[in-house]
Amino acid sequence: MQLYESLGEFKLDVLKEIGNIGAGNAATALSRLLNRPVDMQVPKVRVLPFECIADEVGGPEQVVIAIYFRVEGEVPGHLFFIFEQEPAKRLLSYLVNMNDNKDLDFCDMEISALSEIGNILAGSYLSSLADFTKLAMSPTVPQLAIDMAGAVLNYGLIQYGEMGDSALLIDTKFLEGCEEIQGTFFLIPDPDSFSKIFTALGVPIE
Amino acid sequence: MIEESTVVKVGMADLNVCREGSLRTTGLGSCVGLTLYDSISKVTGMAHVMLPSSEIAREGKLNMAKYADTAIPELIRLMQEQGAIVNRLKAKMAGGAQMFAFSSNNDMMRIGPRNVESCKQVLDHFSIPIIGEDTGGNYGRTIEIRCEDGILNIRSVQKGTKEI
Numbered sequence: 357m358q359l360y361e362s363l364g365e366f367k368l369d370v371l372k373e374i375g376n377i378g379a380g381n382a383a384t385a386l387s388r389l390l391n392r393p394v395d396m397q398v399p400k401v402r403v404l405p406f407e408c409i410a411d412e413v414g415g416p417e418q419v420v421i422a423i424y425f426r427v428e429g430e431v432p433g434h435l436f437f438i439f440e441q442e443p444a445k446r447l448l449s450y451l452v453n454m455n456d457n458k459d460l461d462f463c464d465m466e467i468s469a470l471s472e473i474g475n476i477l478a479g480s481y482l483s484s485l486a487d488f489t490k491l492a493m494s495p496t497v498p499q500l501a502i503d504m505a506g507a508v509l510n511y512g513l514i515q516y517g518e519m520g521d522s523a524l525l526i527d528t529k530f531l532e533g534c535e536e537i538q539g540t541f542f543l544i545p546d547p548d549s550f551s552k553i554f555t556a557l558g559v560p561i562e
Numbered sequence: 563m564i565e566e567s568t569v570v571k572v573g574m575a576d577l578n579v580c581r582e583g584s585l586r587t588t589g590l591g592s593c594v595g596l597t598l599y600d601s602i603s604k605v606t607g608m609a610h611v612m613l614p615s616s617e618i619a620r621e622g623k624l625n626m627a628k629y630a631d632t633a634i635p636e637l638i639r640l641m642q643e644q645g646a647i648v649n650r651l652k653a654k655m656a657g658g659a660q661m662f663a664f665s666s667n668n669d670m671m672r673i674g675p676r677n678v679e680s681c682k683q684v685l686d687h688f689s690i691p692i693i694g695e696d697t698g699g700n701y702g703r704t705i706e707i708r709c710e711d712g713i714l715n716i717r718s719v720q721k722g723t724k725e726i
Contacts, residue, residue, distance in 0.1 A: 406573075406574045406575060407573045410589060415588075416704075417588050417589060419719050424661075501661055501700070503702040503718075503719050503720070504588070504589045504591075504702035504719060505589065506588055506591065507589045507590060507659070507701070508661055510589065510591035510612075511661050511662060514613070517575065517612045517613050517628060518618050519620050521575055521625055521628070
């Protein structure tokens with residue numbers, strides 16, 4: 357994985373800032389949508405072995421709600437917005453008063469509402485990045501899956517699979533007030549996208 | 563808990579062989595969990611295959627377990643070392659789902675079905691019959707195979723548990 361070893365501290369910081377801008381805007385959008393404060397943690401930029409990635413959201417078998425976007429344009433990649441079931445229910449109750457359904461199943465209406473929330477957040481995440489880098493990027497239509505974290509995140513790792521056994525991801529956790537984690541944003545740029553990001557931002561590539 | 567036997571974990575893009583207890587891999591999405599079983603010697607093998615073919619590999623040191631076309635021969639070799647006989651081996655496989663449906667014509671998006679196809683081709687090459695299969699769909703799976711009888715237990719969030 358020479359690609360990442362050559363990245364160095366400075367470039368990782370650049371990527372962290374990318375995550376910061378994107379997630380910051382998405383958090384603001386979420387906060388406006390819910391009309392309550394939403395905090396976020398400092399983004400983490402890491403090269404993680406495939407095995408460890410699902411551990412970030414509770415392990416490969418943890419059932420999560422994943423809203424997935426393929427990022428298209430000049431900087432292709434994968435964007436995941438991952439919730440656990442309970443925070444997702446809470447989110448729905450704040451937003452549209454959908455809390456008659458107490459068990460952890462989700463009806464079509466709820467799934468549709470969650471996809472739309474994901475869509476708004478992904479839109480603000482990517483458009484702020486596009487403004488910042490002046491590179492075109494746009495999300496596809498959201499795809500929602502309620503399934504094992506390992507199985508869904510796996511989908512973002514295929515391109516990295518050809519190159520090694522680890523992937524670079526930018527992840528940011530959201531918190532609502534001081535409560536437990538609401539959701540996690542994962543941006544996994546395709547391996548070839550990094551040089552474009554760095555060129556666009558004037559970071560020298562040796 | 564007395565019946566609880568040792569479970570050997572098989573990670574992503576990983577393979578393992580054992581003769582007692584069971585082998586387990588979690589969170590299969592588009593990956594294929596392939597198991598080989600020799601009912602006489604009880605030698606059992608499992609591979610968590612991530613990609614169909616090593617031809618596309620761009621990595622320096624090849625991880626044999628990652629690609630269908632390298633993982634299966636390697637698994638067979640390790641099983642033979644433990645006393646398995648190739649023409650007694652029976653295969654079962656699960657996974658190869660398409661987690662998200664896209665109209666995109668990008669071949670990467672069809673990786674699940676391609677993994678399954680590739681595994682079948684390689685098994686066919688070794689003349690190993692596939693006696694059980696639970697592939698495709700759009701949901702994740704966790705699988706576990708018992709060395710004692712070669713029963714493969716498949717769990718999923720949406721479809722519950724089944725054994726093949």
